[in-house]
Amino acid sequence: MSNKEERKAPVLRFKGFTDDWEQKELIDVLKQHITDGPHETPKIMKEGIPFISVEAIVNNKIDFKRKRGYISNEYNEKCNQKYKPQKNDVYLVKSGSTVGKTAIVETNIPFNIWSPLAALRPNNATSPYFLFYLLQTDNLQSQVINKSKGGTQPNLSMRLLEHFKIFVPNNIDYQTQIARLLINVDKIISLQQRKLDILRQLKKTYLSEMYCIKKLQNPKLRFLGFSTNWKKYQIKQLGKVITGSTPSTKHSEYYNNKDGIPWVTPTDIHQNITYSSARKISKKGQKIARIVPQNTILVTCIASIGKNTILGQMGSFNQQINGLIPDFKKYDLYFLFTQTEFWSLKMKQLASAGTMQIVNKKEFENIETFIPNLNEQQKIGSLFLQLDNCVSDTQKKITSFKQIKNFLLQNMFI
Incomplete structure (x- = not known):
């Protein structure tokens, strides 16, 4: 017997519940056999009864905005003869690349499902x-x-699914307490995700309103007290532009992941500020590489155009990246970094003619942009720094609560 089969109780339990859990098959906790929707492709209409499939199962919820479309009332009645969705039914994706995803029906509004979804209806003891x-x-x-x-794509038999081995407590009140705790964690995750979506939309709106995009046109939204026209510059006028390089990988002494400084490639760029990298440049390698100071703006110009970051410490980078060392007497770091989103859009337009997205140093240096005076830059840069910090903090909270949920799932069940 495996340890899991021997164990009759989860690692974490609510106080007062001491009974062993019972091993059953999945069918034992269901009111009826697992079923699905029609196997033929229905005629999709512009109005009628919502019809969903696997793409509507997102983050363990049914997203009706992702429905396939609508089916007629007549076809829905035909589908209902096989399976009629009802509140508290549980769905599991049984075929395709997203096999295993789950959702629960939380509405009484009529709809129907397609065959890739398995429908499970719990019995009264579950x-x-x-x-x-x-x-x-x-x-x-x-x-x-x-x-x-086993097949060309994942496909799970409903009859096999019914015979999956599970452990459950026979006390439905205990089941409900476990579920309620996880429901509350999911609610927190959803609220934080909603906050994140709002922050991202707010940033997108501010970007379009507070930056000058079109020629000779000031932004629509400005801080009080600023009215002077923004001026046109080329990127090479904002500071020193350096293209990265790769010290020969044949010389292992050029790299030292323990004591070296960052050597950034596009795959290392995940945050607005980058402090580390997968590979680091040794002291010997620093004599070969192109070293730049902290607060250099790194702009990806080959393949992964749009991946930009601020270097959080002295470091280096490969030839896919151009670095801008700003003239800080004239330009605000975070104002320029936020503006790299528009630089990347222009670079994508420049690169679209080729088979591979690439913008050389000269093309990058000659990209035109509009800049206000330093005081207005600092105001705008500070606003976007605060916004980005809020986005980052919210993302961390979501990650943390997802980790809590995963811990509970693995320790409050067997």
């Missing part, structure tokens, strides 16, 4: 949300992955 979260555990997900292999 909390619907307990079942919903049980299907998200590593134990169940690994069974889904293993049993759906």
Whole structure:
């Protein structure tokens, strides 16, 4: 027997619940056999009954905005003879690249599903949300992955799914308490995700309103007290432009991941400020590489155009990147960094004619941009720094709560 089979209780339990969990098959906690929607392709209409498939299952929820379209009332009635969705049914994607994704029906509004979704209806002794979260555990997900292999694409038999081994507490109140805790964690994640979406939209709006994009035109939205026209510059007028380089990888002594300084490639760029990299340049390598100071703006100009960052410490970078060392007496760092979004758009236009996206140093230096006086730059830069910090903090919270949820899923179930 494996350790999981021997264990009759989860690692974490609510106080007062001490009974062993019972091993069952999935069908034992269901009111009826697992079913699905029609296997033929229905006629999609502009109005009628919403019709969904796997693409509507997003973040363990049904997103009706991603519906396939609508089906007629007559066709819906035909579908209902096989399966009629009802509140608290649980769905599991049983075929395709997203096999294993789950959702629970939280509406009484009529709709119907296509065959790639398996519909599970819990019996009266099973909390619907307990079942919903049980299907998200590593134990169940690994069974889904293993049993759906074998064809050109993943496909899970509903009859096999019914015989999956599970452990459940017979006390439905206990099931409900576990589910309620996870529901609350999911609500926090959803609220933080909504906040993140709002912050991103706010930044997008401010970018379009507070930066001068078109020729000889001041931005629509300005801080009080600023009225002078923005002036046109080329990037080479904003500071010193340097193209990165790659010290020969044949000389291992040029690299030292323990004590070296960052050597940034586009794959290292994940944050607005980059402090580290997968490979680092040694002291010997620094004599070969092109070293730039902290607060150099790195702009990807080959292939991954749009991946830009601020170098958080002295470092180097490869030839896919151009670095701008700003003249800080005239230009605000974060104002320029935020403006790199518009530089990247222009670079993509320049690169679109070729088979591979590439903008050389000269083309990069000659890109035109509009800049206000330093005081207005600093005001704008400070605003976007605060916005980006809020976005980063919110992303960290989402990651943290997702980790909490995963910990609970693996430790409050068997």
